[in-house]
Amino acid sequence: MDKETVVLSYDVIVVGSGGAGSAAAHAASRDGARVLVVTKDPIGCSDSKIAEGIVTVRGVAEESDSHEVLSDNLRLAGGDLPVPEITEAFAEDSEEAYDWLRRQGVRPRIDSKNGGPVVLPIALGGHSHRRSVSHDNGGLAVGHAAWNAVVQGDGVDYIEDSWFLDIVTEDGPEGPVVAGGLIYDAGEGCLIAVQAPAVVIAAGGLSTLYFPNTDTMRGNTGDSYAVAARAGAELVDMEQVQFLPFCLTSPPSYEGLLAGEPVTAGYLGVIRGADGKIILDSVMLRTRAECAAAMVRAVEAGNGTESGGCYLDLTANVKGERSAKYYVKFVHTAVSGVMVTVRQALGRAASEFKEIWEVRPGAHYCMGGVRVDAEGSAKALTNRHPVRGLFAAGQAMGGVFGGNRLGSTSLSEGPIFGARAGHKAAELRVKKMPEEKKSLSSEFEIALRSYLEVFGQEGDRSGSGMIRELQKAAWNGIGPSRSRVGLERFLRQVADFRKQASSIAVSKESIWNQAFIDYVEFLNMLDTAEAVAVSALNRPNSLGAHIRMDGGNTSVLFTKPYSVGVFHAKSGGLQTCKLNRPSTPWSTLLAHAYHGLKRRLELKILWVLPLALQDRIVEKKFRDVMGSLETEKPEAERKVSNGEELEAA
Amino acid sequence: MKVELAIIRGGEKRLVPFEYAPREEGERPMALDVLLQAQATDIPDLSFRYGCRNRTCGLCTVDINGRPRVGCRARVREGDQLSAPSTLPVVRDMVSRRDGIARQLRGRVPSTLRGNDLDVEAPEDYHALTACIECYACLDNCPMHARNFDQGIERRDENKAYTSGNPFSLLKLQRIRLDPVATREDANKALNAAIELGIDACYDCPGCKCGVGIDLKRKVVKPLVDASKALLSED
Numbered sequence: 001m002d003k004e005t006v007v008l009s010y011d012v013i014v015v016g017s018g019g020a021g022s023a024a025a026h027a028a029s030r031d032g033a034r035v036l037v038v039t040k041d042p043i044g045c046s047d048s049k050i051a052e053g054i055v056t057v058r059g060v061a062e063e064s065d066s067h068e069v070l071s072d073n074l075r076l077a078g079g080d081l082p083v084p085e086i087t088e089a090f091a092e093d094s095e096e097a098y099d100w101l102r103r104q105g106v107r108p109r110i111d112s113k114n115g116g117p118v119v120l121p122i123a124l125g126g127h128s129h130r131r132s133v134s135h136d137n138g139g140l141a142v143g144h145a146a147w148n149a150v151v152q153g154d155g156v157d158y159i160e161d162s163w164f165l166d167i168v169t170e171d172g173p174e175g176p177v178v179a180g181g182l183i184y185d186a187g188e189g190c191l192i193a194v195q196a197p198a199v200v201i202a203a204g205g206l207s208t209l210y211f212p213n214t215d216t217m218r219g220n221t222g223d224s225y226a227v228a229a230r231a232g233a234e235l236v237d238m239e240q241v242q243f244l245p246f247c248l249t250s251p252p253s254y255e256g257l258l259a260g261e262p263v264t265a266g267y268l269g270v271i272r273g274a275d276g277k278i279i280l281d282s283v284m285l286r287t288r289a290e291c292a293a294a295m296v297r298a299v300e301a302g303n304g305t306e307s308g309g310c311y312l313d314l315t316a317n318v319k320g321e322r323s324a325k326y327y328v329k330f331v332h333t334a335v336s337g338v339m340v341t342v343r344q345a346l347g348r349a350a351s352e353f354k355e356i357w358e359v360r361p362g363a364h365y366c367m368g369g370v371r372v373d374a375e376g377s378a379k380a381l382t383n384r385h386p387v388r389g390l391f392a393a394g395q396a397m398g399g400v401f402g403g404n405r406l407g408s409t410s411l412s413e414g415p416i417f418g419a420r421a422g423h424k425a426a427e428l429r430v431k432k433m434p435e436e437k438k439s440l441s442s443e444f445e446i447a448l449r450s451y452l453e454v455f456g457q458e459g460d461r462s463g464s465g466m467i468r469e470l471q472k473a474a475w476n477g478i479g480p481s482r483s484r485v486g487l488e489r490f491l492r493q494v495a496d497f498r499k500q501a502s503s504i505a506v507s508k509e510s511i512w513n514q515a516f517i518d519y520v521e522f523l524n525m526l527d528t529a530e531a532v533a534v535s536a537l538n539r540p541n542s543l544g545a546h547i548r549m550d551g552g553n554t555s556v557l558f559t560k561p562y563s564v565g566v567f568h569a570k571s572g573g574l575q576t577c578k579l580n581r582p583s584t585p586w587s588t589l590l591a592h593a594y595h596g597l598k599r600r601l602e603l604k605i606l607w608v609l610p611l612a613l614q615d616r617i618v619e620k621k622f623r624d625v626m627g628s629l630e631t632e633k634p635e636a637e638r639k640v641s642n643g644e645e646l647e648a649a
Numbered sequence: 650m651k652v653e654l655a656i657i658r659g660g661e662k663r664l665v666p667f668e669y670a671p672r673e674e675g676e677r678p679m680a681l682d683v684l685l686q687a688q689a690t691d692i693p694d695l696s697f698r699y700g701c702r703n704r705t706c707g708l709c710t711v712d713i714n715g716r717p718r719v720g721c722r723a724r725v726r727e728g729d730q731l732s733a734p735s736t737l738p739v740v741r742d743m744v745s746r747r748d749g750i751a752r753q754l755r756g757r758v759p760s761t762l763r764g765n766d767l768d769v770e771a772p773e774d775y776h777a778l779t780a781c782i783e784c785y786a787c788l789d790n791c792p793m794h795a796r797n798f799d800q801g802i803e804r805r806d807e808n809k810a811y812t813s814g815n816p817f818s819l820l821k822l823q824r825i826r827l828d829p830v831a832t833r834e835d836a837n838k839a840l841n842a843a844i845e846l847g848i849d850a851c852y853d854c855p856g857c858k859c860g861v862g863i864d865l866k867r868k869v870v871k872p873l874v875d876a877s878k879a880l881l882s883e884d
Contacts, residue, residue, distance in 0.1 A: 026760075041700060042747055042783070045708055050701040103761045105828060107771035107779075116768050136776040140705065144779060144824075151751050152760040160748050161740075187746055217700045252672045253679045253721070257703050341703060462693030507694075509659075512741040514694040 001455040003190040003510050005448060007440060010036040010157070011429035012422070013181050014200045015164040015227070018046025019414025020394025020421075021202035022146035023100065027422030028200075029155035033429045036194060037158035038183055041219050043150050047204055047365075047395065047410070049143025050217060052258075052335050053135040054120065054408040055106075056127075057098045058091055061119040065129040067091040072584070074401065074409070076592055077126040077287055078367070079544045079554070080561035080581050081237055081402025089374040090400060090409075090416055097415035098133070104145035108133050120334055121625035124407035125262040126287045128595075130625075132408040138337045142411055161187035161512075163520055164223065167199050167231035167390065168447050175385020176232045182447055184520070189511030191451065193444050198389045198425035201228050201370060202418060205395040206241070206528045209474045210363035215247055215258040221521040222528025224396030228370045229527060232387045233378045234567040236398035236579060237368035238528075239536035239546045242405055243480045245271075245291035247362030249307040254345035256362045258338050260312065261407050262286050264331045267603055267618050268316035271295060272356065273303035279310065281607075282600040289404040289545045292361040296480045296547050309360035314353045320615025325629060326622035328353070361480045367405055367545065368535070369398035371565060376421030381565070381577060389428055391421040402563070403544015454519060455510075459503035463518025466504060470497055470525055478532045483550040487537045494530050501526070534574045535564040557589060652683055652725055655732035656692070657739045664730070667691060680720040680731055681709050684743065697743035707782035710734050710860065711743050717786040719860050736788035738803065747785060749797075752810035754821055757842040762830045774868050775827040778820050786860030787816035793850035814846025816857040816865050823869045826876075840880060843873045 011033035014025045022044065025035045037043075059065045070091040075082045102108075108117035120132045135141040150158050163184045169176035178199050183192040206222035207214040214220075225235055246259045265283035271294060273279045280286065280294040295310045304310060318324040332339055343351035350357055370392035371379050380386035394414045401409065440448070477490025501523060506515040541551040561581040569575035606614050623629075650669045655662055667687050669678055678686075681699055688695040700706030702721045709720035712732045725731070737745035788794045796813035797804045804812045822839040825831050831839075851874050856866035863869075 041698075041706075041708060043751055045700055045706050045783075050703065050705040099767060102767045102830070103763060105762065105824070105830075107775060107828070107830075110768055110770040135779075137779045138705070140782060141779050144781075147751070147783075148758060149760075151754055152758050153755045154760045161746070187740060187748065215701075215703070217706060218702075219700065250673075252676065253682055253702070337703075337705070464688050464693045464695075468689060509741075512696055512744060514696045514741065518694070 001191065001452055001508065001510050006190055006192045008036065008192060009195040010034050011196060012198045012200060012425045013038060013194055013196045014202060016046065016202035016204060017043045017150050017158065018146055018202065018204060018394065019048035019142060019411055020396070020418035021200070022149040023415040023418030024200045024202055024393055024422035024425070025156045026149040027419040028426040031423055031426035033155070033426035035156045037150050037156060038162050038164045039158070039160050040163045041217070042160045043158060044143045044147035045217070046146065047216050047220070048146055048414055049139050051139035051142065051411055052337060053138030053141055053411070054132045055098055055101070055411040056094055056131055056408045057117065057133050057412070058094045058131055060117055060133060061130040065131055069128055070094070070131070072588060073126060073128055073406065076584055077404045077406050078402025079404065079556060080584055081240070081544065081563050083399040084582060085374045086399045089420065090413065093416040094412045097412050097419065100415050100419065101142060101145050104148045106135065106141045106145045108135055121330065122263055125285060126404070126406040134334060159183070159185055161185065163517060164203065164227065165451055165520060166447055167227060168444050169231055169387060170441060170443050172388065174388070176387045178387060178389030179441060179443060182451065184516065186512045186517065191448060193440055193448060195438060197428040197430065198391065200376070200391040200393060200421045200425050201396045202393045203396055205366040207363035209471060209525055209529055210479060211471050212255045213247065213360065213475055214256050214363040215244065216364060221525050223524045224392065225369060225531060226524035226527035228390065228392060229531060229568055231390060232568065233390055234371040234380055234565050235368060235531050236371045236563045236565050237402055238531045238566055239539050239564060240367035240403050240544055241363060241532065242288060242365040242367055242545045243292045243361035244288055244364040245295055245361055246312050246359040248345050249309045249358050249360045251345060254341065257341050257345070259342055259357055259359055260335060260338055262288060262291050263407065264334055265312065265314060266317040266327045266330070267606060267621060269312065269314045272311040272313050273298045274305050274310070275303055279303070282603045285596065285599050285603065287404050287406070292480055292545070293542070293547050295361060300481055300549055305358055307358070307360065309358050311356045312359045313356045315356060318353045320611060320618060322615050323618035323622060326619060326626060329629060330622065330626065365405055365410060366395055367398070367401040367403065369396050372397050372399065374420065375424040376417055377424055391425050393417040393421040403546065454506050454516060455513065456508040457502070457504065457506040459505045461500055461503045461505065463504050463515055463522045466497060466500065467518060467522050467525060470522065470529065474529050478529060478536060480547060482536055482546065482548050484537065487533050490533050491530065494526060494533065497526055530574060531566050534576055535566050538564045538576045556584070557586070650727050652728065653730040654687060655730065656742055657733065658741055665692070677724045680711050680713060680718060680723045680725050683725050683731065684720070696741040704861070705782055707784040710784045710786055717789050717860065719784050719786065734785060736785065736794060749805050749809055749811040750785065750815060750817060752808055753814065753846065754818055755808060755810065757838065758821060758825060759831065759835045762828065762835065765830050767830060769829045771829055772827055775824060777863060777868055778824045778827070780861060780863055781817065781820050782861055783817060784860040785817060787857045787865060789858065791815050791857055792854050793847045796847060796850065814843070816869060818846060819843055819848070819873055820865065820869045823873055840873070840876050844877050848873055848877045
């Protein structure tokens with residue numbers, strides 16, 4: 001590193017520029033704070049951009065969709081792990097968050113009947129009401145919005161190609177206080193020390209730990225969790241990693257990519273094991289966690305395919321002449337991007353639902369995250385101090401979804417909690433900036449030195465190679481199927497990996513030092529993986545997305561719900577704690593169970609009916625929610641060409 | 650399968666041969682597959698951008714035989730050469746520096762749209778433009794973007810933004826002009842920005858090519874050219 005460290009000062013640093021980071025930056029700047037957004041990928045290139053683009057908006061279709069109902073849905077789906085004040089905040093702000101996205105340019109189709117956004121005709125699994133709005137071009141619509149909010153100026157500065165390395169804290173009388181952060185600007189080839197009283201962590205999740213079994217952005221290397229934990233923050237629910245049930249197993253270039261949601265399985269979709277027998281019916285009504293769990297158990301019982309998957313059988317949906325076209329239209333409306341992927345990967349017959357699809361769970365989202373309150377401020381156990389000035393939003397935060405995240409909720413979560421954290425962070429701004437920049441404190445100097453020392457580190461290992469080894473170990477140890485033995489073995493591997501980190505060769509290059517970047521990301525992945533493993537060990541039974549093959553199921557009725565918290569102990573190493581959560585009342589649970597059973601029974605009956613009758617009933621079900629397709633005018637051609645056509649060109 | 654990778658470090662360029670080992674019989678790998686395998690074998694510190702592997706994030710654009718392609722969906726053939734997008738300065742290996750493009754729109758797009766009722770249908774072309782993944786393939790052969798490197802000098806302003814535009818920036822500006830929620834003032838500002846960025850370069854240009862198939866010529870360039878000509882003839 002031959003360039004001198006650059007020193008800057010801001011009111012708020014926002015790490016990440018996706019749905020959460022962009023909203024945080026925008027909110028803080030509106031309150032008069034001077035904001036610096038730091039991102040390692042270009043602005044807006046986040047999971048929000050590559051998502052299916054379906055957004056939860058409470059009350060958009062049905063009057064009975066109250067705040068309480070949505071908040072209850074989230075907590076029930078999350079196995080009572082979500083924090084009530086946080087799910088309530090979600091329910092209160094979802095409409096405002098959606099309007100914010102629209103003020104940044106997100107344009108839904110408008111329903112000519114009610115004058116509002118067109119809502120998906122069927123409630124996604126676990127949602128009691130229809131409240132999911134889809135968009136042309138999927139998440140790209142949201143990606144453009146995030147981009148706009150950051151790039152437009154107005155008090156927001158940004159640097160891309162820049163890795164946020166660590167938060168720097170100083171000791172105050174009431175615990176650690178944020179003093180700023182350290183950044184490696186790879187494009188300029190220098191380290192940057194930013195003095196700021198507030199840092200909002202919105203740097204996404206950890207799914208790259210499971211590459212290639214993931215459908216998310218490469219940049220999800222656990223930076224959010226690792227950086228926050230190293231600064232002294234607590235993490236919660238880190239064992240709750242969401243694996244989407246239906247991801248592709250082949251061809252190799254498409255491995256891990258999304259092939260559909262439970263709801264797009266339609267009224268007649270089922271999951272089959274390698275032996276062809278049904279392992280889960282009524283797929284449409286199940287949550288992602290329920291589907292993934294059934295598949296993992298089948299594979300563990302020896303009923304999986306060679307590549308460790310199962311079969312998603314949607315063929316029954318297109319057997320009836322009358323109902324088939326409704327099903328096809330429904331799927332293409334809900335997940336148009338997915339269908340392009342399926343067509344390319346599995347071919348025409350499969351994409352027309354005439355063949356079964358081989359699928360395997362893939363990492364999609366981390367429900368766990370930084371322990372914060374509903375405003376995004378770091379929280380701590382009563383005998384510890386929270387890090388003052390540390391905020392988290394979006395996938396980086398915990399407490400919103402607990403054991404399972406319902407479809408379409410993350411694109412709301414980003415702007416909801418991004419805005420909350422941004423406003424709160426702006427309150428810490430220094431009213432009058434000092435004329436001259438303060439010289440760097442010793443805490444900054446120590447942190448800087450620890451990173452400068454890495455440039456020129458000699459060794460026989462490569463960061464990218466270590467990352468690949470860790471990914472392999474993580475899929476086996478902390479993947480969708482877990483056991484005490486496996487988790488303990490994984491923790492031993494983590495300890496080994498940590499020892500080898502000092503043998504990673506890093507050149508002295510200043511500009512885009514790839515080995516340094518790989519080293520930094522490897523350590524973040526390692527810290528995060530350890531937090532997942534330690535938390536998973538502390539939950540001996542299955543709950544939500546966490547499946548313990550050596551444990552029983554957790555009964556929501558008879559168990560007192562608790563979250564696992566984890567943090568760096570003063571003595572070194574990770575320490576865990578139990579955080580009690582309130583139970584959903586019996587009456588709500590029973591009503592929910594009864595409702596679910598009734599809906600499942602309705603679908604089960606369909607199976608025993610003769611095809612002609614089944615066809616008519618399913619057609620009617622679709623017509624009731626989608627309207628008749630007979631009277632609809634031919635849709636204007638609005639899709640751009642897909643990759644296949646391009647390739648031929 | 651043998652390919653060549655352009656390894657660029659410290660301003661030095663080397664063409665490195667790489668033998669791709671197919672992962673299944675008859676595999677026709679994508680450019681990104683080749684780069685991932687090269688990183689896993691011969692070149693552990695190979696630099697390249699990628700994100701979603703699903704042709705949506707716009708990060709993995711590389712040149713194949715000198716033409717920009719979206720790396721995760723562009724098949725590679727025997728003897729192909731992979732290099733960083735040549736339309737922007739190369740930082741290292743397959744990584745070019747992109748940030749001067751987006752920056753030129755700072756202050757030129759409205760920070761918050763508050764013109765009309767949000768529950769209003771956008772025109773079809775608005776949705777067509779939202780399909781842009783920002784892969785920057787459209788910079789290739791763009792005479793407007795070439796002005797940023799006229800006579801070999803990189804032209805960036807004090808905010809590190811390129812002074813001349815490109816089809817991506819024009820798309821962003823045209824999107825505002827099509828947005829029913831934007832005010833007239835927003836739309837006029839967008840048109841003026843297109844003129845400042847050098848829309849005149851498009852007057853005699855045969856047209857640009859989009860990496861994901863958006864009809865840039867008809868849906869972006871022509872409306873802006875027509876409107877700018879009309880505006881300039883008024884003056």
